[in-house]
Amino acid sequence: MSFDGALPADQALSVKFWGTRGSLPRCGAEYQRYGGNTTCVEVRVGRRLFLIDAGSGIADAGKSMMDDGPQGFDILLSHLHHDHISGLPFFIPALKTRCEIRLHCGNLDGVSPQAAFDLMFAPPLFPVRLEVFPGQFSYHGFHAGAALDFGDGIVVRTCALDHPGGATAYRFDHKGRSLCYISDVEHRPGIIDDALVSFCRDADLVVYDTMFNEAEFQDCRGWGHSTWGAGVALCRAANAKRLGATHHHMRHTDDMLDGVAAQVEAALPGSFVAREGQTIRLEARVLETAA
Numbered sequence: 001m002s003f004d005g006a007l008p009a010d011q012a013l014s015v016k017f018w019g020t021r022g023s024l025p026r027c028g029a030e031y032q033r034y035g036g037n038t039t040c041v042e043v044r045v046g047r048r049l050f051l052i053d054a055g056s057g058i059a060d061a062g063k064s065m066m067d068d069g070p071q072g073f074d075i076l077l078s079h080l081h082h083d084h085i086s087g088l089p090f091f092i093p094a095l096k097t098r099c100e101i102r103l104h105c106g107n108l109d110g111v112s113p114q115a116a117f118d119l120m121f122a123p124p125l126f127p128v129r130l131e132v133f134p135g136q137f138s139y140h141g142f143h144a145g146a147a148l149d150f151g152d153g154i155v156v157r158t159c160a161l162d163h164p165g166g167a168t169a170y171r172f173d174h175k176g177r178s179l180c181y182i183s184d185v186e187h188r189p190g191i192i193d194d195a196l197v198s199f200c201r202d203a204d205l206v207v208y209d210t211m212f213n214e215a216e217f218q219d220c221r222g223w224g225h226s227t228w229g230a231g232v233a234l235c236r237a238a239n240a241k242r243l244g245a246t247h248h249h250m251r252h253t254d255d256m257l258d259g260v261a262a263q264v265e266a267a268l269p270g271s272f273v274a275r276e277g278q279t280i281r282l283e284a285r286v287l288e289t290a291a
């Protein structure tokens, strides 16, 4: 896989949240501050850009990348549930002839996700197929747990997650900084997952599925989601610095999420509840020296 972006040089590792909601997009006054679009985040690793998931938030992400974005996009899918893929046909860079959109999926035992997309985006479920777009879509299956080599020294680590049908976590390391994206996942109460602890070891930021409060979690065991308390416990066990809470419940209003934000900040200072449009930059700790 080769670098085909045209982004300005930047040594930081950064994440921008284009969609923070789980399950279903929401609109309405009580969802404005944290956002109503379903999950999509942009990760920049130096000059290289990745998108994780293609929920409804990817529509605005695409709009921002239309003019000065790269010609090729790697979209790393956590899994294929609707809230993580339904925005894909609305990613407008796909209207450009030279655009390549590479979809990577790790929860299908290495099988390509193409069959699922062919089913989802075709009549009678959708008016057109993805082949009608001028841009080219390609499909890449891998086994969750594999390390993905994107060239230019960029290796993205992955980890299998406990979720109905499976899901994949991603970890980015760049110039002394590290970022993990862990969604969707269900934790086991009182048990810390050793594989996830080592996956998150010493990370600067762990973006984590905090969809349920404790009562909702008890009522929805087996639905595949977690709580902010479990996210903080994971960060502490792994010596990770900050938690970014995301995949917000479709009925959790801004006021409710303000309450979560205060609790996560108190439990693990620097932690936050992700808002649509928010960017977190992790400045390089290891600066490049002139050759």
Ligand SMILES: [Zn+2]
Binding pocket: 022, 023, 081, 083, 084, 184, 247
């Ligand atoms: Zn989800």
Ligand SMILES: [Zn+2]
Binding pocket: 079, 081, 163, 184, 224
């Ligand atoms: Zn899911």
